[in-house]
Amino acid sequence: MQFEPGDQRRRLPRHLREPAPEPDSFVYTIRTAQPRDLPDIRAIYNHYVTNSVVTFDEKNSTHRSWREKFAMLSRLGLPFLVAVTPSNQVIGYALVQPWASKSAFRYTAENSIYLGPGAGGKGLGTALLDALITACEQVRLREIVAVISDSGAEASLHLHRKAGFREVGRMGGVGFKFGRSLGTVYLQKSLTPVPRRRSTRR
Numbered sequence: 001m002q003f004e005p006g007d008q009r010r011r012l013p014r015h016l017r018e019p020a021p022e023p024d025s026f027v028y029t030i031r032t033a034q035p036r037d038l039p040d041i042r043a044i045y046n047h048y049v050t051n052s053v054v055t056f057d058e059k060n061s062t063h064r065s066w067r068e069k070f071a072m073l074s075r076l077g078l079p080f081l082v083a084v085t086p087s088n089q090v091i092g093y094a095l096v097q098p099w100a101s102k103s104a105f106r107y108t109a110e111n112s113i114y115l116g117p118g119a120g121g122k123g124l125g126t127a128l129l130d131a132l133i134t135a136c137e138q139v140r141l142r143e144i145v146a147v148i149s150d151s152g153a154e155a156s157l158h159l160h161r162k163a164g165f166r167e168v169g170r171m172g173g174v175g176f177k178f179g180r181s182l183g184t185v186y187l188q189k190s191l192t193p194v195p196r197r198r199s200t201r202r
């Protein structure tokens with residue numbers, strides 16, 4: 001039997017056919033986090049707890065702590081975003097939490113951004129941080145602060161500077177993890193809160 005090139009996919013036995021083209025493997029959507037995302041988010045964060053000094057946590061976070069954080073951010077109306085694959089797997093997240101508990105700090109938040117293994121270095125961090133900044137402006141926050149480890153967090157420092165954060169200070173030796181002293185770098189970005197809509201009602 002003879003096959004024309006164009007007939008191959010239709011007639012050749014499956015094991016002799018050319019492989020189908022790979023689907024674009026880095027397709028994602030950025031959306032608001034939902035409770036069902038929390039196990040993936042916890043796994044991403046705990047990877048950095050166990051393997052890096054980009055977070056100063058030393059014990060893996062619990063499901064309960066993530067449920068409580070999600071509830072607290074929802075109650076306060078603070079942005080919590082995820083990047084998900086078409087099959088809804090979380091490959092990265094970004095959130096803000098209150099910078100400090102005293103009420104006069106209410107327009108200032110601290111951000112956090114973490115990508116899953118294999119998701120870094122492809123522009124996702126930039127896209128997530130940009131989306132987070134926009135979401136913060138929509139809820140009328142005025143300042144974001146990033147507290148970044150002074151060791152092993154070069155990508156994060158670069159990412160934040162590129163997004164318009166400026167360094168406002170450093171503290172040395174305030175952390176101790178994996179048997180070594182660690183410092184913190186503080187970066188801050190002033191936002192342009194979206195003005196409240198003027199009511200058309202009289």
Ligand SMILES: CC(C)(COP(=O)(O)OP(=O)(O)OC[C@H]1O[C@@H](n2cnc3c(N)ncnc32)[C@H](O)[C@@H]1OP(=O)(O)O)[C@@H](O)C(=O)NCCC(=O)NCCS
Pocket residue numbers: 048054112113114115116119120121122123124125126127146147148149153154155156158159162
């Ligand atoms: C920080 C992080 C979110 C960045 O996300 P990312 O998708 O890798 O970032 P992007 O691909 O959008 O790249 C952002 C910029 O950082 C640069 N960059 C990436 N890795 C870098 C590295 N190791 N050193 C220096 N710059 C780096 C990129 O070149 C890019 O700059 P450019 O646009 O000028 O070329 C990601 O690396 C991550 O999850 N890191 C571990 C967790 C972490 O440190 N979180 C922050 C805690 S505060």
